[in-house]
Amino acid sequence: MRCHSCLKNISSGFYCKLCLKKLFDGKKIKPLEFDKTEFYEIKRQMTNRISLSGVQDKISLTYGDHNDLIPTQTDGRFILKPIPRVHDSAIHLEDIAANEHLSMQISSQIFKIPTAPNGLIEFKDGELAYITKRFDYNIDATKASILKLDQEDFASVLSFTKESAGNDYKYESSYEECAYGIKRFVAAYIPALEDFYKRIVLNYLIGNGDAHLKNFSLIREVNRDDYSLSPNYDILFTRYHLPDENGIAGLDLFKEYESEAFKAMGYYTLEDFEIFAKMIGISDKRLIKIFNNILSSTDKVHRLIEQSFMSSEAKIAYRENYDIRLKKCLCYSIESYSFRGVINKYYDV
Ligand SMILES: [Zn+2]
Structure with a gap:
């Protein structure tokens, strides 16, 4: 097992x-005591009553009294996302939950990025759903109460709205601008920027085309003035489900800059990631450490993919995508790389 x-x-x-x-x-949490049909009924009832934001198939859960999890509208501790029943344009829907779960595990286990605790849980009939622990609250042990943390996604941090940037506002920025947001609002911004940088590389390697402004957040603990970067959330190999998706990442790396390699290839290579790292203030020493870890962990990533709950076809696609992104895109050879030595250690490029 x-x-x-x-x-x-x-x-x-x-x-x-x-x-x-x-x-x-x-x-010792037991499988859920409802099935997916009941899930949609619960969701419909909740959506009617609370908000219109229920476009995504997810509900909040909290602890019941018998090692179980029960739906709730207030003070939810978990978010439950089942495999969607239908979708206008996405394919391979049956692998979505396991894909998100695997991607989040790669984030925490391989990239060592603080990541929202997550897993898969069975519905009453055995079907698996994705579950993740909410990070926008703290438990006040002395009063046994729940404290809500202030969470601001990067659309709000950078003041991107429908009014200011149009309907696609959450895709209209760049990771460079997000990095400046971190510098401005996070007191301990040096480790936060390194963490943010690793997320960008991770999203690039797993083919997450949906890493937009709303999928990064700052959180502020109760009784604190300064913000920190929230744990990583909502990441998956979106390309498997939306093969026609445009773009190469959620956002552009740079606000305006385009490297020679990017102009020639049309996708980011190590040159871009190196320039981006320098731009946001990551030292060469730290950068070499980050890439040494990524480049030496390919076997571990392959093992996690194999152990995941995805179908065999999805596992093959995940692995192929990761390997192509790593070896052919990221490590595309350019003589002037100062990182050439690091890459040569792992690959013949
Ligand atoms: Zn475990």
């Missing part, structure tokens, strides 16, 4: 001890 969170082999149950602790505060 595999842990439905970290994907390691376990002898019994759904989750290993460590993941039970991280994801469910140590509770």
